[in-house]
Amino acid sequence: MLGKFLTPKVRQKKTLLSVAKAELPPDGALVYREARVALMRQGESVYALNLVCTHLGCTVNVTSTGLICPCHGSSFDREGKVLHGPADRPLERYQVEVVGDCYQVLV
Amino acid sequence: MITDFAKHLFPRVVLGKNLKISYTLCLGGLAFTCLLLLAASGLLLLFYYQPTPVAAFPSILFLESSVWGGRYLRSLHRLTSHFFLVLIVLHTLRVVLTGAYRRPRELNWLLGCALLMLAVFEGYTGYLLPMDQLALWATQTGMELVQIMPLGDLLRSVLVPDGVGQPMSLLRFYVLHILIVPGSLLLLCFLHFYRIRKNKGVLPYL
DSSP: OHHHHHSOOOOOOOEEEEEEGGGSOTTOEEEETTTTEEEEEETTEEEEEEOBOTTTOOBOEEOSSOEEOTTTOOEEOTTSOEEESSOOSOOOEEEEEEETTEEEEEO | OHHHHHHTSSOSSOOGGGGOHHHHTTHHHHHHHHHHHHHHHHHHHTTTOOOSHHHHHHHHHHHHHHSTTHHHHHHHHHHHHHHHHHHHHHHHHHHHHTTTTSTTOHHHHHHHHHHHHHHHHHHHHHHHTTOSHHHHHHHHHHHHHHHTSTTHHHHHHHHOTTOTTSHHHHHHHHHIIIIIHHHHHHHHHHHHHHHHHHTTSSOSOO
8 A cells, every 4th residue: 555655646747739840930930829829940949838827827829929828918039938927937838859850749 | 751751740649620611621632632632633744835925826726625634734823723712711711710820820810811812823823834815814814913012013023024924924824833832832832731730630629
């Protein structure tokens, strides 16, 4: 019983989505509003932003210049850093892995 | 010395009347059992609790959702702490109603009062640890109350040097809750029991 108590279930990372490399345009973004995630590419770096606003959890809109929350007007730059509030923390990032010729977003 | 101590833990002869349950209702004994249960369940909780403001509540959510028996153990700890206080108060009531605080047991009465206050303080320090809304505001209330006591400002700045729910104060409450207060409780408990033995049991007339 003690052994059972001391060995907790550790959550395995799940693949949220899998995107072919060719689909992601250079310096562009792919937005998945239902999954609340955006896959962004800037030069060589590829990253996934969690679109849940760090203020009160609305889904932020991705525009050509940055990300803007429709609820209280928080805005973030393309990297997810806060430009102005009320949000006070940058958008969360998900881990992105390259598998074959696909990008996989892990949650 | 230790074997001598163990030899004398129980008296050679015991008055039959001393063992009658209807006199004490074993309230103190039950409270001590609660204390032991709290120590055991608390020891297991230590394996998962993280005493930092950011990680405290998530660590409890993790304990309740992903650990086998975690929710049971936490509920047990919380419920037992309630019973602990209730039993101590009932025990105090019994002592008052049977006049057990009178000579020659004045010292044990004082020890008992100290135990009661320590138990309340132990409950209070444990209250903050989950870091949920109830914990935070209850502790805030307590600290406001402390402040109007004589020497309250000093006490407050020792207990919560950086404000309720901030890292240093959470750590202090944690250390008090798991080490200092339970340690003193146990020590005083043993003194309490030693005095019962010295006073030849619990009956009013020696």
